[in-house]
Amino acid sequence: MENKEAYPANDAAQDVKDSSRRNFIKQSTLLTAVALTPGTAIKAAADHIDEQIAAVFEKMPLKMQVNGKTQNLSVEPRATLLDILREQLDLTGTKKGCDHGQCGACTVHVDGHRINSCLTLGVMMNGRKITTIEGLANGNQLHPMQEAFIKHDGFQCGYCTPGQIMSAVACIREGHANSEHEIREYMSGNICRCGAYPNIVNAIQEVKDGGMAV
Amino acid sequence: MKTAINKTMPSSAEGMSRVDGRLKVTGAAKYSAEYTPKGLTYGVLAGSTITKGNIIAIDTKAAERAPGVLAVITHLNAPKVPGDQPEKGKAADAKGALKVFYDDKIYYNGQPVAIVVADTFERALFAASLVKAQYKTEKHITSLPDNRDKGFPPRGEGTYKRGTEDAWKLAPFKVEQEYIVPTVTHNPMELHAIIANWDTDNKLTVWDKTQGVKDTQGDLAHLFKLPKENVQVHSQFVGGAFGSALRTWPHEVAAILAAKVVKRPVKVVLSRADMFTSVGYRPFTWQKIGIGATADGKLTGITHEAAGQTSSYENFTEGPTGVSQSLYACPNVNTKYHLVALDIATPTWMRGPGEATGAFALESALDELSYQLKLDPVELRLRNYAQTDPGSGKPFSSKFLNEAYQLGSDHIGWKDRKQEPGTVKQNGWYVGYGMGGGMFGAYRAGATIRAKFNADGTLLLQSAVSDIGPGTGTAMVLIAAEQLGIPAEKIRFELGDSSLPNAPTQGGSATTASVGSAVYKACADLKEKFQKLAGNGATNNPDYTKILKDSGLPSLEVVSETDGGNGMQKYAMNSWSVHFVKVLVNAATGVVKIDKVACVSDCGKVISPKTARSQVIGGAIGGLGMALMEESIIDHRYGRYINNNFADYHVPVNADIPQIDALFVNKPDPIINPMGAKGMAEIALIGMAAAVANAVYNASGKRVRDLPITPDKVMA
Numbered sequence: 001m002e003n004k005e006a007y008p009a010n011d012a013a014q015d016v017k018d019s020s021r022r023n024f025i026k027q028s029t030l031l032t033a034v035a036l037t038p039g040t041a042i043k044a045a046a047d048h049i050d051e052q053i054a055a056v057f058e059k060m061p062l063k064m065q066v067n068g069k070t071q072n073l074s075v076e077p078r079a080t081l082l083d084i085l086r087e088q089l090d091l092t093g094t095k096k097g098c099d100h101g102q103c104g105a106c107t108v109h110v111d112g113h114r115i116n117s118c119l120t121l122g123v124m125m126n127g128r129k130i131t132t133i134e135g136l137a138n139g140n141q142l143h144p145m146q147e148a149f150i151k152h153d154g155f156q157c158g159y160c161t162p163g164q165i166m167s168a169v170a171c172i173r174e175g176h177a178n179s180e181h182e183i184r185e186y187m188s189g190n191i192c193r194c195g196a197y198p199n200i201v202n203a204i205q206e207v208k209d210g211g212m213a214v
Numbered sequence: 215m216k217t218a219i220n221k222t223m224p225s226s227a228e229g230m231s232r233v234d235g236r237l238k239v240t241g242a243a244k245y246s247a248e249y250t251p252k253g254l255t256y257g258v259l260a261g262s263t264i265t266k267g268n269i270i271a272i273d274t275k276a277a278e279r280a281p282g283v284l285a286v287i288t289h290l291n292a293p294k295v296p297g298d299q300p301e302k303g304k305a306a307d308a309k310g311a312l313k314v315f316y317d318d319k320i321y322y323n324g325q326p327v328a329i330v331v332a333d334t335f336e337r338a339l340f341a342a343s344l345v346k347a348q349y350k351t352e353k354h355i356t357s358l359p360d361n362r363d364k365g366f367p368p369r370g371e372g373t374y375k376r377g378t379e380d381a382w383k384l385a386p387f388k389v390e391q392e393y394i395v396p397t398v399t400h401n402p403m404e405l406h407a408i409i410a411n412w413d414t415d416n417k418l419t420v421w422d423k424t425q426g427v428k429d430t431q432g433d434l435a436h437l438f439k440l441p442k443e444n445v446q447v448h449s450q451f452v453g454g455a456f457g458s459a460l461r462t463w464p465h466e467v468a469a470i471l472a473a474k475v476v477k478r479p480v481k482v483v484l485s486r487a488d489m490f491t492s493v494g495y496r497p498f499t500w501q502k503i504g505i506g507a508t509a510d511g512k513l514t515g516i517t518h519e520a521a522g523q524t525s526s527y528e529n530f531t532e533g534p535t536g537v538s539q540s541l542y543a544c545p546n547v548n549t550k551y552h553l554v555a556l557d558i559a560t561p562t563w564m565r566g567p568g569e570a571t572g573a574f575a576l577e578s579a580l581d582e583l584s585y586q587l588k589l590d591p592v593e594l595r596l597r598n599y600a601q602t603d604p605g606s607g608k609p610f611s612s613k614f615l616n617e618a619y620q621l622g623s624d625h626i627g628w629k630d631r632k633q634e635p636g637t638v639k640q641n642g643w644y645v646g647y648g649m650g651g652g653m654f655g656a657y658r659a660g661a662t663i664r665a666k667f668n669a670d671g672t673l674l675l676q677s678a679v680s681d682i683g684p685g686t687g688t689a690m691v692l693i694a695a696e697q698l699g700i701p702a703e704k705i706r707f708e709l710g711d712s713s714l715p716n717a718p719t720q721g722g723s724a725t726t727a728s729v730g731s732a733v734y735k736a737c738a739d740l741k742e743k744f745q746k747l748a749g750n751g752a753t754n755n756p757d758y759t760k761i762l763k764d765s766g767l768p769s770l771e772v773v774s775e776t777d778g779g780n781g782m783q784k785y786a787m788n789s790w791s792v793h794f795v796k797v798l799v800n801a802a803t804g805v806v807k808i809d810k811v812a813c814v815s816d817c818g819k820v821i822s823p824k825t826a827r828s829q830v831i832g833g834a835i836g837g838l839g840m841a842l843m844e845e846s847i848i849d850h851r852y853g854r855y856i857n858n859n860f861a862d863y864h865v866p867v868n869a870d871i872p873q874i875d876a877l878f879v880n881k882p883d884p885i886i887n888p889m890g891a892k893g894m895a896e897i898a899l900i901g902m903a904a905a906v907a908n909a910v911y912n913a914s915g916k917r918v919r920d921l922p923i924t925p926d927k928v929m930a
């Protein structure tokens with residue numbers, strides 16, 4: 001990570017993990033970095049604003065491109081890309097179905113590759129290009145995969161759909177859509193509880209066979 | 215109807231596409247957790263780590279001191295829920311819905327003991343992990359098979375008898391077997407979620423995952439003693455539910471309490487693990503069937519016993535034995551249904567509630583009988599075909615199940631099935647065919663539609679109904695387009711908002727029949743109003759915009775109400791289905807592969823072919839999951855689910871599922887409503903598990919009576 005020195009050293013981080021935040025604030029050499037005198041820090045602790053100060057230190061800058069737009073953010077290291085997209089950027093098209101990398105609802109593209117955004121910490125995305133379902137269409141012109149999903153009814157409730165579509169586009173790009181069987185295998189990381197699988201396969205095959213650019 | 219299909223099996227591309235499809239494929243469809251009222255905060259629940267007992271102490275200090283935390287709420291400091299308090303002078307009800315943060319009692323593992331509210335999700339989640347409760351534990355019971363002797367009949371129901379009891383025992387051909395349907399969890403992809411906000415001290419707004427905004431509004435008004443109109447419920451998009459959002463759950467009340475405490479909007483999204491304990495499930499059910507027939511395959515008697523689990527604090531009942539009472543003509547039927555109260559959360563209706571459980575047992579037993587009789591299972595069913603309702607003697611409003619049998623067997627290639635099991639083997643896989651069917655009441659409830667025709671030629675239809683995925687808006691638009699003779703693109707259907715006109719909760723396969731009837735009537739009323747306005751000479755499909763222009767009106771509006779119809783007084787009304795399955799069973803590993811599926815629905819007239827087809831396929835896949843892999847497993851030593859995630863609780867994935875053929879008899883029911891449309895959601899699943907079990911037997915000679923049919927059971 002580039003700006004390593006700007007963040008708490010490992011031992012300080014350990015304190016945080018131990019939940020002794022007051023001690024962390026009082027002892028941390030980082031206090032000097034904000035020109036906070038020990039006296040002020042003690043007062044801060046007494047006023048219960050120590051936790052708020054700690055919170056500031058715990059945030060890290062994150063610069064990433066999302067759907068073509070550069071985002072300069074300040075995020076907690078524990079925040080997942082999924083939660084950053086949904087809660088901070090209000091890009092709620094990317095869905096949370098499990099938060100454990102088990103359902104695919106949170107699939108987005110990072111530099112063109114599909115990943116589970118719930119298994120990805122935001123801070124790992126510095127300098128990366130993220131595409132979410134909101135960025136797939138070209139303005140009002142839907143992506144061929146979106147059109148095909150509508151045509152073949154590749155969904156019912158629509159909740160798994162953004163993840164399915166992002167996965168489907170990647171599936172073709174990866175060269176893993178050469179047969180119905182292969183599509184099924186390579187789309188099996190995306191659960192659809194409504195059971196739209198046959199329609200999803202039909203949609204992907206149509207796009208693949210149509211030879212459209214994805 | 216022009217819009218209806220004219221062939222029995224539409225393709226995925228046929229018919230009108232969903233009216234909300236574009237919103238769904240672009241990520242613009244907003245589900246309950248995706249609204250951002252000003253000052254939004256995040257609530258995370260902490261659950262009990264014991265299964266039965268009392269909280270003796272709860273340490274919230276660390277959580278309260280964690281950064282960003284605004285409140286930690288437990289039974290010790292929660293505001294009272296007025297509707298949870300016993301009425302003055304009356305004792306508290308002995309049983310009822312779980313009252314969240316009400317007292318120190320623990321009824322099940324994972325029961326919410328605290329909610330932590332913080333300014334970000336991460337902070338709330340972390341702080342919730344710091345809440346530490348101490349308990350006094352009591353001995354719990356969570357296993358139904360170990361406690362079946364504690365069964366009791368549900369109030370007012372439970373037993374049924376016609377003819378002679380246990381008549382099957384005297385038959386020359388008979389089967390007596392036990393069947394198990396384990397706990398199965400709805401697990402819609404969208405986690406249950408609510409955003410709650412108190413607009414004022416006595417005005418509440420929620421964005422909530424619910425199958426019925428009006429019911430939720432009523433529940434919340436009752437619980438918080440508010441006038442109904444002071445509770446606004448939004449549920450515009452629902453990411454699946456299958457029954458799990460049919461009632462108001464503790465996490466919803468917890469969020470509302472939390473919002474009261476922090477005086478800001480609070481969002482609560484359940485974790486996937488919570489989804490196993492907090493929003494119901496299909497209850498573990500033990501069943502025993504005794505069934506007998508004469509040598510020519512005439513049923514002489516059925517005895518069907520069932521014991522389903524419920525919680526210790528609430529009785530949940532469904533109707534697993536109903537299929538044995540009504541699916542076949544049989545003179546002697548007796549059934550018994552018991553509940554067993556366990557230290558678990560209350561179950562709830564899950565797609566094809568009761569019927570799906572019962573049909574697995576009955577349709578398996580019938581298959582077993584067919585092998586004894588050396589009679590084709592379809593033929594056995596035809597020999598016992600009920601022409602009138604066996605229970606009430608009433609005529610059916612419509613029944614074309616015999617045509618469904620024919621369509622399905624032709625389509626799957628039933629003639630290739632060998633009556634002798636385990637005799638066809640190809641490349642190391644046994645090949646077999648099976649079938650199973652079911653029925654579900656064709657219900658219809660009252661509904662109201664507001665319809666407004668605008669000068670620009672557009673029509674707005676409004677109803678409070680939810681759409682959990684079947685495509686309600688799409689079907690309603692198609693009905694209106696047909697009735698008014700205007701293009702579907704001109705029609706918009708607004709739903710999922712408690713301030714809109716009344717609609718029943720989306721459940722029991724009744725939405726199209728109910729709300730569709732109101733749409734139909736609204737269109738007729740609107741047309742009449744236009745014709746009156748136009749005066750003499752108005753044609754059947756008048757030029758609406760011209761009439762408005764000539765009359766100088768900006769729009770014309772009607773509010774039309776329909777009731778539930780009175781068909782059920784004279785008729786037995788049901789939808790019917792039959793599923794045909796071809797399976798491959800690996801001779802070396804016992805793995806079952808679904809090779810081909812044909813589902814035939816007799817659900818009246820099909821309104822929207824594209825979405826109807828998807829709904830049938832979706833139900834079939836739910837049934838395949840129930841058959842082959844789904845089971846929520848409790849470690850009974852601790853009373854806790856051990857597979858409460860998608861890695862360990864398997865649902866079908868794409869690789870498990872072949873193309874599924876959805877066929878429709880597509881003949882209108884003349885009684886239910888003017889469209890002739892009956893429900894199809896439940897029948898799409900009911901009977902599927904038996905069809906698979908029967909096919910596995912036909913392929914391998916192995917009869918599996920306890921679901922799911924996993925390889926170990928096939929090899930055992």
Ligand code: FES
Binds near residue numbers: 103105119
């Ligand atoms: S939410 Fe990321 S895989 Fe399920």
Ligand code: FES
Binds near residue numbers: 454
């Ligand atoms: S469309 Fe509902 S989960 Fe896939």
